[in-house]
Amino acid sequence: MTDDLPAGGVVIDSAELTARWARAWQPEQAALRLRGVEAPWCVAAGWALDLFRGARTRPHGDLEIAVPAALFPRIRERFPEYEFDAIGSGRVWTGTAAPAMAATHQTWLRDPGTGDYLLDVFREPHQGDTWICRRDPAIRAPYESVIERTADGIPYLAPEVVLLFKAKSARPKDRADFAGTLPLLGPERRARLSGWLEQVHPGHPWLTELQPG
Template sequence: MPERLPPNGRVITAEELDHLWTPWTPRTVADRLAAIDAPWYVAAGWAIDLYLGEVSRPHADIEIAVPRAVFPEIVAALPEFDWDVAGAGRLWPYAEARDHPDLHQTWCRDPATGRYHLDVFREPHNGDIWLCRRDSSITLPYAQLIRHRDGIPYVIPEVALLFKARRTAAKDEHDFRRALPHLTPAGRDRLTGWLDRLHPQHEWLAAL
């Protein structure tokens, strides 16, 4: 997390989050963003479920990612909602923290109920090339980064797992074990190389 956060961030507890999140499904997100031309994709655990074609566990939220420069298109597609920036256990109104370079999570909030429905990652990019926010030397064209199932875009599993590798909570371990037998040879090679670079002692390397 960044050392110098914007001022006036509101601390939010895990218990409060459990109450405030009413996540949409990937299908709902895809329907609401159907008119968006910019590349976007379902990320994290839902991406693994879409890759494998089945839901294997509950999801407390839903995360999608977009190139940072085109986030206003997402806002325009959801005009009835407000947005907050999240990070380090705090929340800020989008207008107050949108330009902070180390804060990327942006939560879609229903102003009538206060419930959150969607977490949007505003990701670094260079035109049509995705840049990994944890190591900008890790790149992929969006055409290779995104797959689709039933019209729903999702990130390739090796990228989803790379971000999960940082913490390896129980749900992340679950997703890795499910996805591992189904990774393509290229996907295994990519994930192995990325883990070697970012987490060289990671236990997943032996399994790969």
């Protein structure tokens, strides 16, 4: 998508961006606002791994959720007092103008009164009830197999899916997330992640660690 970004958009200084995300929501807040919404949404990224592990293991600079792209309007209507900005290649387009939305997959929920960002929404490819991996559309799975729930009902992306996305950059926090989650992955999860990594990132160093002991 980002190959066709429209003109305009602004780059926000990193210090300002950190300040504007300082009051990002917790998963419980997002779940409360989205209770009963008819869309298979879920908490993604680092927070999803913490929900899987049952405890907060590190600070989180934001809260990311994933939703089927075609059902984003159902999510958006739950936040009538806020605005969404389209995000791509480090640039921000204020409001959900059609060209920027069509060319990006990331959307930030903004408090128009303070300018604070509260929630990061990924609009993901899908086909009906089937999730399609943004990194490789050949990887597909029913939503019911990639969305799990905490004991109190907060939906989160399965850890093997989260780690597939984290493998691309493998920043220090991503490597720490992998190391902390790996002992909790059973044979089926390890096999699924290994297969995906071989397909998307052949030769990735995590493949060795995923092998049976």
